[in-house]
Amino acid sequence: MSEIRRRDPRREWIARNRLHPEYASVLAEQGQGAASEWLGPHGVIRKNPRAIGFIGPNGIKRIDRSGAQQGGQAAGEARQAAQDSRRSVTIEAPAFLVAVVPELTGGRLSGHDKDLLGLARRLADADPKRPGAVLAVVFGEHKEESFGEAGIDRLLHLPGDAYAGFAPETRLAALSAVERELAPRHWLLPDSPLGGADLGRRLALRLGERPATGVWQIEADHEAPQGWCCTARGAAGSLDIQRPLPRVALALGECAEPVDETRHAAEPLTLSIEPPGILSRIEDLGQVAVDPAGVALAEAEFILSAGNGVKDWEGFHHAAKVLGATEGASRVAVDDGFMARDRQVGATGTWVTARVYLAVGISGAIQHLQGIQSCDKVVAINLDPGCDMVKRADLAVVGDSAAILTALVAKVKQQRGGQRDAA
């Protein structure tokens, strides 16, 4: 084949004439369906102004001058690329270890955990020539898949029922085994009531360290023994204590920015010696059934919320009782007198933090969506597939709410009955 580019004047002519009946097919053949710029035969950049932009939802052509979008199809790929832009980092031979014990609320890394891992990365990456590795110690079962994205280089997973529930003495024995074998330079724990605050203080005293609690800021300081000094809250939050960073630190939420530019290896690690079994003096008898109606809406874990679409109120209250959910409501349901004012969810009511929010017949006014911003999983049952709540939801079921709730209640009851038979 010769290198000379052959021109087809007729096709070019058609390509220039957008009223020509073959215009679209010729453009597609030239591969310019989407491209608005190409290198011409003489090395000159050619532009097709008519290929710029895309047809908007109302059938009107929209042009995006930022250059991010060239034709309608490219947008999706660009977004994919943006998500994958994290830099991969592998630390083969770390100079030291920074151990983090995340609390893993609900089996996943919480926002507090991610902030803490961001803090650990600051400690580990301070000297680029001698980087440290972040070691996460995870107890029991978990559902987290993105340990690497959160900035973890080494992952020590200790499975087993012994660590489930309230088992501080067993966990402490395992952490002592980690200390003996790996001797991390820093220990970081979240200063949160579930796990970290308790375990961290126990660990510090076992290691004979005086920990810094309520740490919310760290700064490099060459005079301090560890090379860092920290600012911690003291005296019920009324004092700021500036002190050298000790080996064990318990940090508050938002102590650092979470990792968002790199992806780490999260290599699994095992202990050569199994942590010794401990005969615990504290026996966990399990969680106690709490009346869900008595739990404050702002801190409820599972909320069943009703809106304008609910007609069968008896069925709704029954469903909340069977599912063990705290009841919430949209403003319309409250204004119409079906629910009490203190049950209202949204900007004018309560800002909720539930892990699962089940919205029944709520279309999703912006004030309501603001109120559920910090919910993890949102499930919507609605008749209208186009409403905002369905767009926000992680799982949306389009259908009659009363029928779906009845079916759900029946299934839950059937399952509980089956469990009782088995036991």
Place this chain on the structure above:
Amino acid sequence: MRPEQQGIDVAVLVSVGRHPITGRARRADQDARGLELALGLERQLPGSRVSLLHAGPRAEESEAALRGYLGMAAGAGMSAGTGQETLTLLEQAEGSDAIPALAEHLAAAPPQLVITGARAERGEGSGLLPYALAERLGWPLVNGLAAVEAIENGVATLLQALPRGQRRRLKVRLPAIVSVDAAAPAARQSAFGPARRAEVEVKPAAADADREMAEWQLTPARKRPKRLKIVKATSARERFKAAAAKAESGGGQLLTDVTPEEGAEAILKLLKAEGVLR
């Protein structure tokens, strides 16, 4: 169960609190809740003895605050029969470490249950004291106590408060240390007259200065900076979208044209995966 239940010895460790707005000395909120719990225990188990213990300097202001605890116990029959409540004050110089003195005192006459607040309202306020005592005495420790359900044969059944209003039942072998926080029952009012009449028993205690803390810089807490939303946008279009976008998840699953049973099945699967069904 025996009809005549034996009471137990309960020691409540109290500290001088700090009013969050005026900064004046007062009874500390969490310690007062601990005392309330102990007094409730006294009603539950007749014959129980509650003693109050504080380690620190003796001063007029702190003594007034400590008498706030004594006023709570009025009429509850503390220090069986004498009709007067007492508080043991282990006198130490300002800025000395309370942990060795308390541990020594507790080890000399061990009570079966020690109740403390989770953290102090003055000084470092690290919440380490119950842990340090537990480590020194070798006793088990339970934090975040909400209620004591029963004490039988040297084993206590406790309710521990979890976040989100949940409760967990634990069994602990006595002697044990428990710490209470805001989930415990609110403290009753303090009666002024009995508080004035009550006795404070002062005992000298060994005091080592807390040298490490003397080197730290303590300043009034400044407001923490609010976290800014960082938008890493490379183009104007992305910046605009980040500024104007409504909350959208996009990755959601939409089920249309399903029977109610199928829809309920999908919801049930998610609820089970999240572990919110009990």
